[in-house]
Amino acid sequence: MSGVPIVLDEVSKIYPGQEVPAVDRVSLELPAGGTTVFVGPSGCGKTTTMRMINRLIEPSSGTITIDGEDNRRLDPDTLRRSIGYAIQASGLFPHMTVAQNVATVPRLLKWNKKRTRERVDEMLELVGLAPGDYRDRYPAQLSGGQQQRVGVARALAADPPVLLMDEPFGAVDPITRASLQDELLRLQAELHKTIVFVTHDFSEAVKLGDRIAVLGPGSSVLQFDTPEAILANPADETVSGFIGDDAALKTLTLRRVGDVNLGTTTTATLSEPPAEFAARLRGSSDEWAVVLDQSGHPVRWVRGDRVAGATDLASAGEPVSSTVTVEASLQEALDGLLSTASATTVVVDRDGVYRGVIGIDDLVDELRRIHKRHADDDAGSGADPS
Numbered sequence: 001m002s003g004v005p006i007v008l009d010e011v012s013k014i015y016p017g018q019e020v021p022a023v024d025r026v027s028l029e030l031p032a033g034g035t036t037v038f039v040g041p042s043g044c045g046k047t048t049t050m051r052m053i054n055r056l057i058e059p060s061s062g063t064i065t066i067d068g069e070d071n072r073r074l075d076p077d078t079l080r081r082s083i084g085y086a087i088q089a090s091g092l093f094p095h096m097t098v099a100q101n102v103a104t105v106p107r108l109l110k111w112n113k114k115r116t117r118e119r120v121d122e123m124l125e126l127v128g129l130a131p132g133d134y135r136d137r138y139p140a141q142l143s144g145g146q147q148q149r150v151g152v153a154r155a156l157a158a159d160p161p162v163l164l165m166d167e168p169f170g171a172v173d174p175i176t177r178a179s180l181q182d183e184l185l186r187l188q189a190e191l192h193k194t195i196v197f198v199t200h201d202f203s204e205a206v207k208l209g210d211r212i213a214v215l216g217p218g219s220s221v222l223q224f225d226t227p228e229a230i231l232a233n234p235a236d237e238t239v240s241g242f243i244g245d246d247a248a249l250k251t252l253t254l255r256r257v258g259d260v261n262l263g264t265t266t267t268a269t270l271s272e273p274p275a276e277f278a279a280r281l282r283g284s285s286d287e288w289a290v291v292l293d294q295s296g297h298p299v300r301w302v303r304g305d306r307v308a309g310a311t312d313l314a315s316a317g318e319p320v321s322s323t324v325t326v327e328a329s330l331q332e333a334l335d336g337l338l339s340t341a342s343a344t345t346v347v348v349d350r351d352g353v354y355r356g357v358i359g360i361d362d363l364v365d366e367l368r369r370i371h372k373r374h375a376d377d378d379a380g381s382g383a384d385p386s
């Protein structure tokens with residue numbers, strides 16, 4: 001089932017004993033099938049706003065409609081079963097296996113065993129965990145990133161039209177976080193759920209959001225627009241401050257590696273004799289080559305003029321220390337290439353098989369194109385009446 005629209009109309013929350021509302025008359029229209037990211041400083045009310053959607057927190061006033069229906073009309077348990085929910089540190093039940101965790105909502109919905117089991121396996125496949133290997137493990141037997149994947153599989157198990165994600169990738173290291181973000185983008189391109197995603201991290205918001213709601217105190221909406229529009233024209237100084245100084249670089253997080261034409265470079269196999277390889281490389285215009293293993297995975301960077309004395313290509317050059325997938329952002333490609341002598345990042349598919357390369361010149365060209373487009377937009381909008 002794909003997404004449905006959610007509308008918040010003048011929604012407020014005053015916690016018992018508090019004078020100041022945690023959320024003060026927030027109104028937002030979240031489009032069906034899109035990802036809306038709530039971003040804002042700690043304590044501004046992001047989580048409270050999100051949890052009022054599935055009534056884990058009851059609003060003090062205002063109305064929330066989901067697909068046109070007032071969410072107070074539904075029994076809270078029924079409502080929560082129809083909305084996927086994923087939180088930081090995965091929130092898995094430690095005493096249950098992966099399969100039992102993923103089956104939580106299907107069991108509540110009284111699906112039969114066969115249907116539940118098939119769905120669990122389908123969900124594990126979807127989030128990139130081989131069911132045979134992971135189904136019977138306990139959460140403590142998984143890495144942080146794998147636990148988050150199971151958390152996402154659990155949230156999606158009953159095929160809810162709406163998915164609420166509260167800093168779901170906040171507790172993992174930056175590399176795992178980037179790959180979980182890529183997975184979410186891939187899933188969303190397939191599933192078109194209405195996703196509400198809470199984060200502190202503006203770069204994450206830019207990468208994942210179709211729209212970003214920049215929230216201030218009491219969940220006041222400082223700006224609600226596409227990432228590109230917010231980066232190009234922040235509504236005020238608070239929003240600019242939140243974006244930081246590197247708006248141009250953050251723009252790179254908007255573009256996927258797969259959106260630009262990948263470059264090529266000479267490739268070699270591990271078994272190719274170094275002398276033969278050096279002659280071949282001299283005949284090309286490439287300074288560097290990528291050595292691939294039998295499965296086509298990139299393993300080493302080798303420079304033509306350094307290979308002469310090597311006994312084999314497995315020990316020549318330097319290891320390929322970082323790669324990016326076609327789903328990664330250009331920002332991640334930039335991070336990768338800054339750490340290589342070749343100033344080039346190797347691009348691989350989901351199975352780690354070599355697809356091409358992306359160099360610093362490709363990124364500079366892309367930034368130029370983005371700037372030119374914004375300059376054309378500004379000139380075309382007639383914004384300056386003087």
Ligand SMILES: Nc1ncnc2c1ncn2[C@@H]1O[C@H](COP(=O)(O)OP(=O)(O)OP(=O)(O)O)[C@@H](O)[C@H]1O
Pocket residue numbers: 015016018022040041042043044045046047048049200
């Ligand atoms: N149960 C509660 N009782 C009283 N006040 C609360 C309660 N839960 C949250 N608050 C207050 O409401 C405000 C908003 O909290 P909320 O958790 O929604 O913010 P947030 O933007 O999600 O913060 P963070 O990014 O730090 O998670 C905060 O000032 C918080 O202290």
